[in-house]
Each structure stands twice: as C-alpha cells, then as structure tokens.
Amino acid sequence: AQSVTQPDIHITVSEGASLELRCNYSYGATPYLFWYVQSPGQGLQLLLKYFSGDTLVQGIKGFEAEFKRSQSSFNLRKPSVHWSDAAEYFCAVGGGADGLTFGKGTHLIIQP
Amino acid sequence: EPEVTQTPSHQVTQMGQEVILRCVPISNHLYFYWYRQILGQKVEFLVSFYNNEISEKSEIFDDQFSVERPDGSNFTLKIRSTKLEDSAMYFCASSEQGARSNQPQHFGDGTRLSIL
Numbered sequence: 001a002q003s004v005t006q007p008d009i010h011i012t013v014s015e016g017a018s019l020e021l022r023c024n025y026s027y028g029a030t031p032y033l034f035w036y037v038q039s040p041g042q043g044l045q046l047l048l049k050y051f052s053g054d055t056l057v058q059g060i061k062g063f064e065a066e067f068k069r070s071q072s073s074f075n076l077r078k079p080s081v082h083w084s085d086a087a088e089y090f091c092a093v094g095g096g097a098d099g100l101t102f103g104k105g106t107h108l109i110i111q112p
Numbered sequence: 113e114p115e116v117t118q119t120p121s122h123q124v125t126q127m128g129q130e131v132i133l134r135c136v137p138i139s140n141h142l143y144f145y146w147y148r149q150i151l152g153q154k155v156e157f158l159v160s161f162y163n164n165e166i167s168e169k170s171e172i173f174d175d176q177f178s179v180e181r182p183d184g185s186n187f188t189l190k191i192r193s194t195k196l197e198d199s200a201m202y203f204c205a206s207s208e209q210g211a212r213s214n215q216p217q218h219f220g221d222g223t224r225l226s227i228l
Binding site: 032034036041042043044045046049051052090092094095096097098099100101102103104105 | 116118143145147153154155156157158160167168170203205210211212214216217218219220221222
C-alpha cells in the first residue's frame with residue numbers, strides 16, 4: 001500500500017527566508033508525486049507534480065520539488081517565502097490506484 | 113482557468129437526515145472523485161467515478177454513501193442517514209484521465225458538512 005509521511009506538523013519561517021518542507025513516500029513502483037496547498041477556508045491547489053523525467057520540477061508561485069528515489073523523498077522548496085505563502089501544504093502520492101494518498105500536512109507559519 | 117465548483121460551501125444537517133453534496137467538474141474531464149477531510153486530519157479518498165460507474169472506493173465509502181452523475185455536468189455525493197462522524201470537509205476533484213495517467217486531479221474548494 002502506498003503511504004506518505006510529512007514529518008513536520010508545523011514550520012515557522014521568517015519572511016524572505018528559504019523554505020524546505022519534507023515529504024517521504026512509500027510505493028512499490030515509480031510514483032506520481034504531488035504537492036498541494038490549502039489556504040484557510042479554501043480548496044486544494046496543485047503546486048507541482050512529478051510523473052517522470054527530470055527529478056527537479058518547477059511549480060507555481062516560485063516553488064520547486066526534487067524527487068530522490070534513493071531517499072523516497074519529494075521535498076518542496078522555495079528560495080524566499082512571502083507572507084502569502086502561509087498555508088497548509090500537503091504531499092500526495094498516486095499511480096497505484098485511483099485515489100491519491102495524502103500526508104497529514106505541514107502548517108507553514110510566516111514570521112514578519 | 114477552468115475550475116471545479118462545489119455547492120453549497122457549508123451544509124448544516126440534523127443527524128439521520130439525508131444530504132446531497134454537489135459538484136461541477138471541469139468540462140472536458142472524464143474522471144471524478146470525492147475526498148473528505150475531517151477537521152485536523154489528512155485528506156482521505158472516498159470514491160472515483162468513470163463512465164457512469166464507480167471505478168474504485170475506499171473502506172470509508174460504505175452503503176450510506178452513493179454517487180451519481182445525474183446529467184452531463186453535475187456529480188453528486190449522497191449520504192443517506194448522516195452520523196455525527198460524517199462532519200468533515202468534502203472535496204470533489206476531476207481529471208482528464210485516470211489517476212494512473214500523468215494527468216493531475218483538480219480540486220474544488222470543498223463543502224463543509226456539519227452534522228448536529
């Protein structure tokens with residue numbers, strides 16, 4: 001069965017600082033990997049996705065993520081965060097079934 | 113940019129009552145999904161729907177739940193006799209191709225269901 005672990009429940013980052021959110025997955029084959037963002041009271045917006053090819057993928061809002069098969073990881077990064085990036089971030093894995101399997105999410109807090 | 117729309121945004125229902133949550137998927141998408149997120153917990157897959165029938169369902173999707181595509185645009189989730197533990201945010205999603213393809217799922221803003 002596929003699973004996703006996001007080890008950090010909360011992360012606090014100063015505005016303008018760099019960000020890395022961790023995601024580890026468990027999946028038997030090459031996974032499809034996603035990062036979604038959820039702002040308060042909003043739905044899930046797709047930030048980026050990995051299906052195959054280049055292991056460094058670019059997304060919207062200046063985010064990127066790197067697929068590392070050897071570490072079963074798909075960490076999300078941003079070089080300089082903005083106050084508007086404060087939200088809940090979900091990593092998800094798919095490909096083995098219709099439904100995506102989500103991690104528990106990481107709540108990102110931005111300090112002024 | 114086309115988006116998935118869900119109505120209502122918030123539904124309050126008495127326990128034991130039936131509730132129908134509505135979704136309009138993106139128009140050229142063929143695969144439809146429902147997920148739920150209990151407050152403070154992870155997003156969980158409920159069911160997928162393709163070609164007018166259920167493709168897959170999770171353990172959560174028991175006999176109290178049903179889905180339907182009543183016309184060419186709407187996709188509904190019905191809970192027959194709601195329980196307190198059905199209180200959650202319910203998300204609809206759609207994709208051009210199935211989840212085993214390289215097409216991502218696009219989510220609506222959700223319906224917050226509160227059971228009293």
